Amino acid sequence: xxxxxxxxxxxxxxxxxxxxxxxxxxxxxxxxxxxxxxxxxxxxxxxxxxxxxxxxxxxxxxxxxxxxxxxxxxxxxxxxxxxxxxxxxxxxxxxxxxxxxxxxxxxxxxxxxxxxxxxxxxxxxxxxxxxxxxxxxxxxxxxxxxxxxxxxxxxxxxxxxxxxxxxxxxxxxxxxxxxxxxxxxxxxxxxxxxxxxxxxxxxxxxxxxxxxxxxxxxxxxxxxxxxxxxxxxxxxxxxxxxxxxxxxxxxxxxxxxxxxxxxx
Amino acid sequence: xxxxxxxxxxxxxxxxxxxxxxxxxxxxxxxxxxxxxxxxxxxxxxxxxxxxxxxxxxxxxxxxxxxxxxxxxxxxxxxxxxxxxxxxxxxxxxxxxxxxxxxxxxxxxxxxxxxxxxxxxxxxxxxxxxxxxxxxxxxxxxxxxxxxxxxxxxxxxxxxxxxxxxxxxxxxxxxxxxxxxxxxxxxxxxxxxxxxxxxxxxxxxxxxxxxxxxxxxxxxxxxxxxxxxxxxxxxxxxxxxxxxxxxxxxxxxxxxxxxxxxxxxxx
Numbered sequence: 366x367x368x369x370x371x372x373x374x375x376x377x378x379x380x381x382x383x384x385x386x387x388x389x390x391x392x393x394x395x396x397x398x399x400x401x402x403x404x405x406x407x408x409x410x411x412x413x414x415x416x417x418x419x420x421x422x423x424x425x426x427x428x429x430x431x432x433x434x435x436x437x438x439x440x441x442x443x444x445x446x447x448x449x450x451x452x453x454x455x456x457x458x459x460x461x462x463x464x465x466x467x468x469x470x471x472x473x474x475x476x477x478x479x480x481x482x483x484x485x486x487x488x489x490x491x492x493x494x495x496x497x498x499x500x501x502x503x504x505x506x507x508x509x510x511x512x513x514x515x516x517x518x519x520x521x522x523x524x525x526x527x528x529x530x531x532x533x534x535x536x537x538x539x540x541x542x543x544x545x546x547x548x549x550x551x552x553x554x555x556x557x558x559x560x561x562x563x564x565x566x567x568x569x570x571x572x573x574x575x576x577x578x579x580x581x582x583x584x585x586x587x588x589x590x591x592x593x594x595x596x597x598x599x600x601x602x603x604x605x606x607x608x609x610x611x612x613x614x615x616x617x618x619x620x621x622x623x624x625x626x627x628x629x
Numbered sequence: 630x631x632x633x634x635x636x637x638x639x640x641x642x643x644x645x646x647x648x649x650x651x652x653x654x655x656x657x658x659x660x661x662x663x664x665x666x667x668x669x670x671x672x673x674x675x676x677x678x679x680x681x682x683x684x685x686x687x688x689x690x691x692x693x694x695x696x697x698x699x700x701x702x703x704x705x706x707x708x709x710x711x712x713x714x715x716x717x718x719x720x721x722x723x724x725x726x727x728x729x730x731x732x733x734x735x736x737x738x739x740x741x742x743x744x745x746x747x748x749x750x751x752x753x754x755x756x757x758x759x760x761x762x763x764x765x766x767x768x769x770x771x772x773x774x775x776x777x778x779x780x781x782x783x784x785x786x787x788x789x790x791x792x793x794x795x796x797x798x799x800x801x802x803x804x805x806x807x808x809x810x811x812x813x814x815x816x817x818x819x820x821x822x823x824x825x826x827x828x829x830x831x832x833x834x835x836x837x838x839x840x841x842x843x844x845x846x847x848x849x850x851x852x853x854x855x856x857x858x859x860x861x862x863x864x865x866x867x868x869x870x871x872x873x874x875x876x877x878x879x880x881x882x883x884x885x886x887x888x889x890x891x892x893x894x895x896x
Contacts, residue, residue, distance in 0.1 A: 429803055457809035467804035471822040480818055484809035492817035533804075540808055 378402040378438075379544055379576045380426070385435035387421055387600075395421045396600045398435065403544065408570035408577045410591035412584055413619055418600040419580040423548045426578075427459045428452060440543065457484045460537025462566075464549035466529040470522035474513060474532045477521050478504040481539030507535040511565055527558025534565055544576035545569060552582065563590050584616055686867065693875060694868035701857060701869075705876045708853035709884075711771050711846075712839040715778030720832045723783050727790030734794060734802070734820060736812070748791070752784025760846040774851030778839045786835055793827040794820060826895050833888035840884050844877055854880075 380403040387396040395418050403409050411419050424430035426437050428444065437444040444455045460481070468477045472494075482500050483491050496504075508514050511531040516524060521532060530550060537545055547566060551559035567590050570577040581587045587594055594611055596604025596619035603618050604611070729735055729744040756777050763773030802819035810818070847855015854873060861869040 427807055429807060453809035453811070455809075456807055459807075461804070461807035463800060463804060465800050467798075467800035469801055469804075469818050469822050471825075472818070480805060480810065480814075481808045483805075483811070483814045483818075486814075488811045488813050492813055536804075536808065 377404065379405050379440060380578065381436075381438040382422075382426065383436045383438065385422070385425060385437065386433050387418075387425055387430070388433045394600050396425065396432065396435075399597070399600075399602045400435075401595055401602060401605055403576045403578055405543070405576050406570055406574045407592050408567050408579070408590060409593045409595060410587040411578065411580045411595045411597055412582065412587045412604075412616075413597035414621075415582055417597045417619075419582075419597050420548055421600075422597065423461075423546050423578070423580055427456050427461055427546060429461070453484055457540045458543050460534075460540050460542040460545045462530070462533050462537055462545060462547040462550045464552045466526070466533045466553075468521040468529050468532055468536075470520070472521060473518050474508060474521055474524065474535075475501065475504055475517040477532055478507050478535045478539045481507070481536040484540070504535075504539050507538040508532070510538060511535045512561075525558065526554050527561055530554060530558070530562050531565060534562070534569075538569075542575065544578065547577065547579040549580050549582065551586070559586070566590075584620070690867040690871035692868060693871040694866070695872070697857075697861075697869045697872055701854065701873055701876050704854040704857040704873075705880055707771050708840065708843045708847070708855070709880060711775045711778060711843045711853050712836055712884075715775045715843070716782060716832060716836040716839050718775075718779035719782030719786050719835065720828075722779070723786035723790055724828070726783065726787045727794055728816070728820075730787060730791040731794035733797070733799060734816070744787070748784055748787035750784075751780055752788065754781070756781035756842055756846065757849060760849050760851045764850050769850040769852070769856075771852030774843055774846040774853060777846055777851060778843060781842075782835050782839060785838075786831060789831045790824070790828055793824045793831070797823040829895055830892050833892055837881075837884055837888050840881055 382402065383400050384398040385396055385400070386394070386398050388394050399418075399422060401409075411422065413419050421430060425432040426444070428447075432445065435445070439455055439458060442455070444452075447455055468474075469480065476494065476496075479491075479496050479500060482503060486496070486500065505514060505517055508517055511534050513528060513531055513535065516528060516532075521529060524532065534545075534550075545566070550566065551562050554562060563586065566577050566579060569575045570592070579590075588608065591608050593607055594604065595602060596616070598619050598621070604615055606615070726744045726747060729740045730748060732741070735741040759781050760774055760777035763776045767773050767776070797820060801823065802815060805815040805819040843851075843853050844855040844858070847853040847857070848859050850856060850859075854877060858870065858873045858877075861867075861873060
């Protein structure tokens with residue numbers, strides 16, 4: 366509906382998703398021709414009930430899951446057609462933040478962040494955890510950026526949930542990405558930690574110019590942080606607009622009957 | 630989901646047929662058990678009649694021979710070393726096999742089936758048979774025994790390692806993939822740290838088992854304390870047999886202690 370409004374803008378699109386569909390072998394349609402784009406510096410939030418296809422969309426963008434048809438363009442280049450090394454290069458440009466953090470638990474926070482830089486490292490030496498001074502320096506700076514410079518040597522599984530998610534963000538930043546995909550980044554966190562994580566993500570978009578595409582199932586959080594809200598219901602994009610433009614009727618279209626509950 | 634719920638389990642005529650078949654199955658199993666006991670000539674009476682001989686045999690073992698202590702100690706060390714070397718070789722061979730044979734990370738279907746087959750094959754053949762073959766091939770002594778332990782351990786270690794790999798939190802693998810890491814880097818960081826404690830624990834457990842097995846392997850001439858046991862038994866040197874049994878007992882207890890303390894420190 367509001368998609369057409371964005372077409373006229375003269376900003377360069379960082380990420381373009383074109384008619385992306387995913388159909389499971391059993392016939393379930395997870396995504397139906399989803400199209401949208403994201404510009405640098407934009408904090409775009411995808412809302413929708415759990416099971417609506419938000420996660421699948423995110424994972425189809427960086428190809429952790431494969432779409433059935435449609436195309437994903439990053440900085441003008443197709444991601445959907447890539448394989449092996451080219452795909453790895455493309456993934457490097459899209460830092461991915463997971464709901465469950467997915468840190469390597471038995472290594473240090475700093476080594477986890479170094480994982481974000483491995484695409485540019487010699488394969489064998491990095492597998493034996495030999496990292497150059499420069500790489501370690503870059504990783505430390507990324508940890509400092511999320512306020513965890515003092516936790517560098519600590520084992521990842523000894524950190525709190527909120528700290529682990531910030532290490533995960535530092536790992537994404539270490540990739541020197543142009544955008545960040547965050548799949549329910551605060552769903553496993555307490556409200557305090559959630560705020561720190563969301564604040565960090567927003568400042569990455571608004572102050573440092575990363576494009577951030579973030580899945581959330583809570584509308585109130587989306588309302589507080591998003592520049593733009595995309596709504597997904599049953600695999601279809603049913604909402605796309607600037608935050609201020611959205612009324613309760615539009616949000617209801619995403620959530621259906623349970624909208625009022627979700628808003629509370 | 631808007632689709633209809635799948636059908637309930639079928640009821641009616643087929644239910645009673647199933648029950649009849651189940652009953653028939655139970656009867657057959659029962660009959661087989663009874664027949665088996667007859668076939669093995671299972672008899673409490675015969676056992677009771679043999680008890681005095683057993684007591685007599687144990688009596689003739691006392692006191693344990695002290696003369697053979699140096700020889701038995703040396704043979705014990707050999708047994709221990711066979712188990713260590715055999716287990717390490719097995720672990721070194723099993724780790725790569727397990728990575729190929731774990732369903733969630735197997736790089737190719739062909740390699741998956743080949744490595745699964747190797748694991749199943751080495752599991753299907755008892756270590757005693759491997760020992761007999763290797764004794765025939767390379768002669769008596771600890772070397773064929775060590776080979777037999779190594780090869781027969783692959784079946785268990787490969788299977789257990791692969792299962793440990795299949796149980797990992799796959800999120801960590803996806804995280805590595807999402808950074809654009811090379812498949813080897815993904816393995817080294819997304820998989821290896823998660824399975825290392827399990828692999829070490831299972832390897833220690835197998836070492837423990839291999840100590841026992843190497844005693845048995847000695848009986849077919851594959852070195853170690855088992856070979857000593859065989860010799861003493863053949864010569865009716867029962868006090869020597871008792872010394873050997875005490876040594877076996879002590880080694881097994883000691884190994885259990887060592888492996889459980891290492892395991893504790895890892896967790």
